[in-house]
Amino acid sequence: MNYYAAPVRDLRFVLEELLAHRSLDLPGFEEASPDLIEAVLEEAAKLANDVWAPLNDVGDKHGTTRHGDGSISTAPGFAEAYQAYVEGGWNGIGVSESLGGQNLPEVVASSVQEMLHGANMALGLCPMLTAGAIEALSHHGSDAQKTTYLPKLVEGSWTGTMNLTEPQAGSDLSKVRTKATPEGDHYRIRGQKIYITWGEHDAAENIIHLVLARKPDAPEGNRGISLFLVPKFLVNEDGSLGERNDVTCASIEHKLGIHGSPTCTLSFGEQEGAIGYLVGEEGRGLNHMFTMMNEARHKVGVQGIGVAERACQHALAYAVERLQGRSPRSGKADCAISDHLDVRRMLLSMRARTEALRALALTCAAGPAPRRWIPRATASRRTHAAMRRRGSMC
Numbered sequence: 001m002n003y004y005a006a007p008v009r010d011l012r013f014v015l016e017e018l019l020a021h022r023s024l025d026l027p028g029f030e031e032a033s034p035d036l037i038e039a040v041l042e043e044a045a046k047l048a049n050d051v052w053a054p055l056n057d058v059g060d061k062h063g064t065t066r067h068g069d070g071s072i073s074t075a076p077g078f079a080e081a082y083q084a085y086v087e088g089g090w091n092g093i094g095v096s097e098s099l100g101g102q103n104l105p106e107v108v109a110s111s112v113q114e115m116l117h118g119a120n121m122a123l124g125l126c127p128m129l130t131a132g133a134i135e136a137l138s139h140h141g142s143d144a145q146k147t148t149y150l151p152k153l154v155e156g157s158w159t160g161t162m163n164l165t166e167p168q169a170g171s172d173l174s175k176v177r178t179k180a181t182p183e184g185d186h187y188r189i190r191g192q193k194i195y196i197t198w199g200e201h202d203a204a205e206n207i208i209h210l211v212l213a214r215k216p217d218a219p220e221g222n223r224g225i226s227l228f229l230v231p232k233f234l235v236n237e238d239g240s241l242g243e244r245n246d247v248t249c250a251s252i253e254h255k256l257g258i259h260g261s262p263t264c265t266l267s268f269g270e271q272e273g274a275i276g277y278l279v280g281e282e283g284r285g286l287n288h289m290f291t292m293m294n295e296a297r298h299k300v301g302v303q304g305i306g307v308a309e310r311a312c313q314h315a316l317a318y319a320v321e322r323l324q325g326r327s328p329r330s331g332k333a334d335c336a337i338s339d340h341l342d343v344r345r346m347l348l349s350m351r352a353r354t355e356a357l358r359a360l361a362l363t364c365a366a367g368p369a370p371r372r373w374i375p376r377a378t379a380s381r382r383t384h385a386a387m388r389r390r391g392s393m394c
């Protein structure tokens, strides 16, 4: 079953009733209005329901294909669905206008992200990593790096990746061995990274890899790690794409559930060495990368809610369709299993947990509440209580 209906009503409930659109009071969001946000959610739901969701099964069954030269073809329809997302301007909705984005509050971007991940998580992972790369570069990149890479990343015509993991360096990144050797104004990167989400693909013109590596003379441990920007295609001074850099996909990792997402083993520098540029301060790579990882942490949570929402919808659809046993309510045989009290309990429990987590994630995305802020639901209860006291309501 490939059904998904974006939960616009539930998202609006959190934004409008629980959070009372409090992020619109923050400086910088003067242009955003409740009407605009409603329209954005409705449009995002169309993209999620009509374009991304139908490809979820295709991605799972077809997976991704690695060719002899290391290039990867994504599942049929994925590149076009990603293009529809880029052309709709969705990649930059939560990014500030100064960086070429649409300057909507993060809570709106998170709501859109939930819908897209519920529709097709494998595809949603691609822009999720780009968002982290935008965050890391906008905080730690040089002015020249921001000018060269951010507009394309914000637009989505280039995508971003996060390159931490190596065979011997998983949770413990102090063991990173990838080397960065200085050469003129750049470095030559050599090493292998594993599990790199959307590390190679055919859905965008260029891929900007953010890579943890260490200089040959760097100290052992975390303090020796720096962050480097390694483009798939080098970028000429006029912004056009130049030569192919020395980074290739050696294989696609096998995993459950997200076959449509190319999780790659990447080899850097098997020939002459991949050209990379230092981002931020030398020896502070892990710290800079945490900007990207923290962005990813919230987004992975929102992704989980998208998947939980989809699971709730599928469970309910199955429970009302599957006939089994006698109904405890009507006594009739062959009732839908949703009539059984324990099945109802489970369905309601799933629904309640999903909604509670959505409220939590969006509350975090909305940022701190103003000091004298009262949620609208509470405010309206107080109004009702006051009206009752005045005898204007029975």
Ligand SMILES: Cc1cc2nc3c(=O)[nH]c(=O)nc-3n(C[C@H](O)[C@H](O)[C@H](O)COP(=O)(O)OP(=O)(O)OC[C@H]3O[C@@H](n4cnc5c(N)ncnc54)[C@H](O)[C@@H]3O)c2cc1C
Pocket (backbone or CB within 6 Å): 161, 162, 163, 164, 165, 169, 170, 171, 172, 194, 195, 196, 197, 255, 263
């Ligand atoms: C689908 C997928 C996509 C990924 N995408 C990326 C990506 O884009 N970029 C990237 O760099 N990496 C990516 N990764 C890799 C991911 O970051 C690593 O899997 C993760 O860092 C854990 O490393 P590991 O798998 O080597 O597990 P290990 O470090 O070997 O850990 C194994 C187990 O031991 C536990 N453990 C380890 N150390 C401790 C400790 N100190 N205390 C308590 N428990 C501990 C872990 O929690 C885990 O349960 C991806 C992984 C997957 C599965």
